[in-house]
Amino acid sequence: MMEFWTHFHFLRPGWLLLIPLAAGLWWLWYRNTEPLRGWREQVAPELLQALIVRNLNHRDQATFWLLAGWMIAIIASSGPTWKQEPNPFAADAAPLMVLLKADKSMNQPDPQPSALERARLKIADLVKIRKGQPIGLIAYAGSAHLVLPPTRDTSVVAEMASQISSEIMPEPGDRLDLAIEKADQILSGQNSGGTLLVIADSVIADSAALKNAQKKTAAYPIQFLSLRDDATVQQAAESLQATVVKLTPDDEDLEHISKTAERKSVISVSGKDQRWEEAGYWLVPLLAMMVAFSFRREERTSGRGET
DSSP states (O other), X not given: OHHHHHHOEESSGGGGGHHHHHHHHHHHHHHHTOTTHHHHTTSOHHHHHHXXXXXXXXXXXXXXXXXXXXXXXXHHHTOEEOOEEEOXXXXXXXXXXXXXXXXXXXXXXXXXXXXXXXXXXXXXXXXXXXXXXXXXXXXXXXXXEEEEEEESOHHHHHHHHTTOOGGGOSSOSOOHHHXXXXXXXXXXXXXXXXXXXXXXXXXXXXXXXXXXXXXXXXXXXXXXXXXXXOHHHHHHHHHHTOEEEEOOSSSHHHHHHHHHHHHHHHHHHHSOSXXXXXXXXXXXXXXXXXXXXXXXXXXXXXXXXXX
């Protein structure tokens, strides 16, 4: 019950401004349509009451039911709500672009296996977790290159990642900024939102270049999978307002990455990952019952001359 009152609000509170307007119109109508309005100004209340042949309470009840119906209709239209429901956009998973560093620093054998080999294994596990959900792959060093655009055939992503090495990269270096710009070109062309996952052992790229790259792009949410405990990864993440996930021996890191990607990709498309569930329609049956009971049979009185 406390949760109900804490979260209760109206989706369209502007409709509630109609309540005093409706009440005022009802009061004017009630006063102007009263059958005895003129007589009350002419006859004393005690005498008028004695002269009334038919009880007018039924009219008062009908008019008050009308007012109540107007109030309920306004409240229902204002969208009362107190709980959330999943956003329908969540049903369509947005792409996850993997930015894999392939510089020579990823080949260092200490500790075993090398950072690049660990990255390949993590990508192979990630595509299993996100099976059927689009994943793309970009390899970068001193330059950035699209390996595979977002595809739902995730097994191909793992196979292509296994072929990436520093030897096939045309330029050595760490141009993460170019990889971010390349990912933005791919995701913007698809117009379906998305997130970025940077898998690297370190980030030597200039922080100013990273910020500039993000300003030129749609600023898709970014996560880092840090293959080792390196301060440069955290610094780059702070520059990009990204999050850092540390490597774990199990799939805990990948589960966290996948769930965060799903949540943030929905936000990037629709602005929120959940929406408030409208409850105004629950008042419709009550309103219908009130309308139904407002109808009454006309009472007929027999004439005095009838036998």
